[in-house]
Amino acid sequence: MMKKFLFYVISVLMLAACSDDTPGLTPAEKNERTILAYLAANNNLDGYIQQNVIWMYQGLARQKKQSTLVIYYKPSSSNPSIRQAEILVYKTDGYGNINNQPALADSLQNFRNIVAQADVHTAIAGVSTDAAVMEANLKEMQTIAPALSYGLLFGSHATGWLEGEPVHNSGISTFSIGVDGVYVINLPEFAQTMERSFSNSTLDYIAFDACMMGTTEVCYELRNATHYCLVSAMETPADGIPYHRLMDDLFSANVNWTSVCSNIISYNRSEGLWGTFAAVDCTKMEELAEAVKNQLTTHIEELNALDYTTIQQFGVTSSYASDFKYFSFDVAEVIKALNGGSLPQDFKQILDETVVAQDCIDTFNQWPYDIITDKDKFCGIGMYLPTLVNRSWNNYYRSSIAWYKAAGWDSVAASAGN
Template sequence: MKKLFLYIVSLFILAGCSDEIPEHERPVQSKRAILAYLIANNNLDTDIMNNVVWMYESLAESQDSCSLAIYYKPSSSNNYIEEAQILTFFTDGHGQINGQPALEGSEMTTGNVVEQALKYAAIPGTATDTEVMQANLQAMTDLIPAENYGLIFGSHATSWMPAAGTDIATKSFGQDGTVYNSINIPELADVLEQTFPGNLDFVLFDACMMQTAEVCYELRHATHYCIASVLETPVEGFPYHLILDDLYQEDIDFDKLCEDVINFNKSETEGKWGTYAVVDCEQMDTFASAVKDQIDQHASALENLSLHSIQQYGIKSFSYFSFDVADIIRQLNGGEVPTSFQQILDQTVLAKSCITNHSVFRVDEDRYCGMGMYIPDAVPGNTRWNDYYRSAISWYQAVWSE
């Protein structure tokens, strides 16, 4: 009943501002459209707002026609957006955005970018609520009908770990107002499967710690590619002014994408860090079988494995939530990754790049495979993590359950 109500509300909202939509009967685009679901009702609002400007900057320089829809949930201190809105931008590839000359130079301010957007009231409610998220994503696809989509998620995140932790403020994905307003990854995957019936080309997580086997396995039926970081991410976010145009291409150069993000982080300030990778989620069933085979073959070695010997990606409170998958296999095999496993890994992790320096520990590039995973009971005192991992995470059932 709640879903039906939200759908009816969305129809009224879109109908109420349909006179603002150019070419209201917009044909379905053959070119990929990009959607961004940005939950900025937190301390990232300023940085995420700047990401919107970067996205606009890329559209302004594009030599092709592109469509972009942004769901934006602002904080109360945002000076440009008072409540959740959907912002849309259409560029013709000839210097026009939404039928107006594209902003440039000193005119490209946050206020002017928001002003030039075609704006629609978003479906109200908590941005991480499953029904609200699905209704808003559906509204965005109604505004920009296309054969295929790419989806950017921006907010706080903590990967597979359950949201609303009391001892540690885990967020899974998203933070709308408080640490408790988040969405767990299995529920997020369900929303995407229901909203995008086989036409979601990629999900890009501009959020911390999302490139784990647990996340990618949950998304295997929802999207083709997952672009994310296994480590914490800098607050500035992805450099959309440099990479957004590449995300519209039919065949994305993922190696270039990862390198461009890393090079941007290197150029910003000394001490900036980053790990970025692209995973083919459609390979995750095969990859899970390969990991399970290795674990089954080396069960006795696993019992005696020193967790301190494996490269891991958790910082401070999140220590040991994620170990490098290939490094686990390497340690189980006496220091070498079997060729057969490496071949499957190469078919799954399509691109990766990293900066070795981090404020807490150093990432060993030779042991960085692009994707991490949890080892059950690696944090023995946290029964909440371990119980949730066994009961809710599909990767556990596929790899560890026996």
């Protein structure tokens, strides 16, 4: 009799443990989105990128769904917590536990402790900006954490579409996309690497925690690699993206890009920093290219007479930074200038469909990042003017950047005899 009674009690307890009325013991819903972070930190940003990882961890710990964050981290030689490139995996159960342990208390959330809590995988060795190494590691990260869709956080130095040069050269120092020691990767090769690394349109977005990526040239090159790009038209503060404020949105199947841009700019403003950010629908870039081409070829006379020094541009020139002035101009302001100061409605429509969210700070007044003083002159995305600006970049731009022909600059150049 006693055995039957004990069996009855145990059965009741087991049923209660499996009940939906006990949320603490019920598996949380699983996120469809996995976030990957590719952090090329073998440079002077390593300390800042470590803080970015802490913010990612904090945002992950607050998730109310089972969620996975996979980080590729290539450290500098001075990093005491990671000695070589590693893949760090973090999974939350949606109830405050990460990798089957309680999330670290606030006072313990430093980079060393967060690395120690990771499920660590040795990364494919090599230069993190080498296309083959990048592809191999991104594919390995997907093998470790299969998902229906991915968001990619890319953290490093960058200079957008500009051709990369070894960073130890004197004079202008351009990074293109990513820096590993003195090694970089250029935009066309980066885009091709992204296309090879993700199949079946699984890469929903790339969030660039990197400078000067908010251009038509970048987003057009990536049109077959990802749906959205989160980008800055300007150089970005070294602090980086405040991930602790964004992870809810970034894990969402339908990212609220307005909220993302607003949160980044709100953080920068609260810290006394500058900033621009925009979300671009890369699937609309061919339509935008056609719209720009129509405007340029229709207004060749006005374009040739345009005083580009009066147009809102996004490049910084300073005594301690390279000369990027005039590498990119606000797209809407250029088209307005060709149309007597007004933006044609059909062009505005496609621009609004392409740049789905944007925000900026126009009150920052400390040189050299005080170049935006009017929000109305920021549409979210810039482009170069290769037939007007005479810089050493032009040969590379004409020969290597797909936007050059897509937007009709080759036709403009031919009509001008250039």
